Amino acid sequence: VEANIVALVLDTDIGTGALQMKQGAKLAAKEQQVELLTAAPDYAGGLAISQAELLKQQIEKNVKAVILVPVKGEDLTGALLLAAERNVPVLTLGEGATDGEIACTIGGDSQKAGELAAQALLTRLETPGRILLITGEDGDDAAALRLSGALPVLKAYGALSILLQTPLKGRTADDMLALMDAYPDLNGMLCLTGESTEVAAKAMGRRHQSICLVGMDCGQNGTTYLENRQVDAMVLGMPFAMGYLGVQFAVKALAGEKVPRQYFTESRVIDLENMYLPENQKLAFPLLQ
Numbered sequence: 090v091e092a093n094i095v096a097l098v099l100d101t102d103i104g105t106g107a108l109q110m111k112q113g114a115k116l117a118a119k120e121q122q123v124e125l126l127t128a129a130p131d132y133a134g135g136l137a138i139s140q141a142e143l144l145k146q147q148i149e150k151n152v153k154a155v156i157l158v159p160v161k162g163e164d165l166t167g168a169l170l171l172a173a174e175r176n177v178p179v180l181t182l183g184e185g186a187t188d189g190e191i192a193c194t195i196g197g198d199s200q201k202a203g204e205l206a207a208q209a210l211l212t213r214l215e216t217p218g219r220i221l222l223i224t225g226e227d228g229d230d231a232a233a234l235r236l237s238g239a240l241p242v243l244k245a246y247g248a249l250s251i252l253l254q255t256p257l258k259g260r261t262a263d264d265m266l267a268l269m270d271a272y273p274d275l276n277g278m279l280c281l282t283g284e285s286t287e288v289a290a291k292a293m294g295r296r297h298q299s300i301c302l303v304g305m306d307c308g309q310n311g312t313t314y315l316e317n318r319q320v321d322a323m324v325l326g327m328p329f330a331m332g333y334l335g336v337q338f339a340v341k342a343l344a345g346e347k348v349p350r351q352y353f354t355e356s357r358v359i360d361l362e363n364m365y366l367p368e369n370q371k372l373a374f375p376l377l378q
Contacts, residue, residue, distance in 0.1 A: 093123040093154070095339050096147040097332070100140065100158045100183075102129035105309045106328045107158075110182060113332030114156065121340045126152060130160065144168035148177055154339035155179045156332075162228075178342040182331040184231035193338050197326035198353040199231040202305070203238030203281060209322045209358045210279050210303040211246050218249040220277035221268065223285040226256050235281040235305070243279075257285045265292035269300070280304035286323060290314040315361050322360040330354045 097114045099107050111127055118125035128147060130140045140160040145168050147155060155172060157179055159165060169190060172179050178192040184199060210220070222243070225232020243249060252272045257280075258264065265288050269275060278300060280286040286304025293302055294317065306325045307314070314320040331354055338348040363369055 093340065093343055094126060094150070094152045095123050095154045095156065095336055096126045096128065096150070096152040097156045097335070098140065098144055098147055098158070099127070099129040100160045106183075106306075106326075109328035110158065110332035110335075113329040113334075114336045115332075117333045117336035117340075121336060123336065123340060125336065126150070139163065141165050141168045145171055148172055148175055152177065153343055156182060156335035156339055158182045178339065180335050180339055180342070180348075182335050183328075192342050193348045193350060193352065195331050195334050195338065195352045195354065197356050199234035200238035201353070202324045202326070202356040203235030203240075204242055205238075205356055205358050206235065206279060206281065206303050206305065206322075206324045207239035207242035209324070209360075210277055210301060211242070211249070213303070213321050214249075214277045214301050216248040218246070218277050219252055219272070219274050220249065220279060221272065221275060222251050222254040223278065223280040223282070223289065224254060224256050225282045225285075229282065232281050239279060239281065257282075257288060260284075260288065262288055262291035262295060265289050266295065269296070275300060277301040278303070283307040286320065290319040293319040311359075312364060315359070315364055318361070322358050324356050325359050326356050327354040 095118065097111065099110065101107055114125055126147065128143050130138055130143055140163050144155065144157065144165060148171050155177055159181055169179060173190050180193045180195065181191050183196050224236050243251065252275060269292065278289055280289050283305045287307040287310065289302055289304060290307065293300065302320050303322045304320055306323055311323055334352060342348050357369065359369055
């Protein structure tokens with residue numbers, strides 16, 4: 090019997106999220122006895138290559154299904170049409186949306202993540218709360234959903250004022266410090282993207298004033314920021330589970346079984362108190378697994 094070959098096409102090969110997705114996919118491929126090919130646009134043969142090209146290359150290799158982490162803003166229409174012509178089901182992981190025929194989307198529930206982050210801030214904030222709310226840039230759909238989850242929680246809380254709601258203009262800790270200096274009585278910050286959480290954490294490392302910071306997963310430095318108390322809590326998704334379920338659902342789709350159009354994996358609030366618990370270690374310390 091010819092082995093089913095499944096391709097995992099990542100948006101990047103760098104960082105803990107990609108590592109966890111690959112680990113999850115490998116484990117499921119082993120259990121399901123399918124061959125797994127992994128590709129990412131970073132170092133494909135030493136040449137810069139678009140994800141659309143990479144996707145086409147995998148389909149030409151006669152893979153039976155593709156699990157895709159879409160690159161933000163890239164046009165994959167042609168590659169997805171080719172997959173449809175060849176009857177190759179495509180499943181997507183994570184938050185990037187694509188135009189085209191997708192068998193199943195597996196990712197975190199961004200709205201729920203925003204809700205969890207807002208609750209995590211309120212339980213740690215001294216009252217009355219005076220906070221900065223750092224949103225995503227225009228076009229960041231996941232951050233917009235997180236905001237729609239966070240706002241009702243914040244607004245239902247009596248002893249809280251949102252001093253400023255803004256995307257982070259600029260990318261450095263200096264930009265963030267300037268923003269914080271404009272609000273001297275600030276005592277809390279909620280960052281709804283990984284990038285802004287990272288920048289805010291770096292700014293906190295240079296500040297003595299006590300400000301409660303809750304943010305999103307910002308990759309491999311996250312645990313250091315928690316240990317150094319630069320970040321009080323962050324909401325982490327489950328890339329390992331996404332990779333695992335991607336392969337599992339791909340195999341089901343190939344067998345003609347029904348798979349969900351959308352599947353939400355859990356998000357969790359991680360802080361200094363719970364990051365070492367066994368059930369959270371895979372999330373907080375993926376490199377040790």
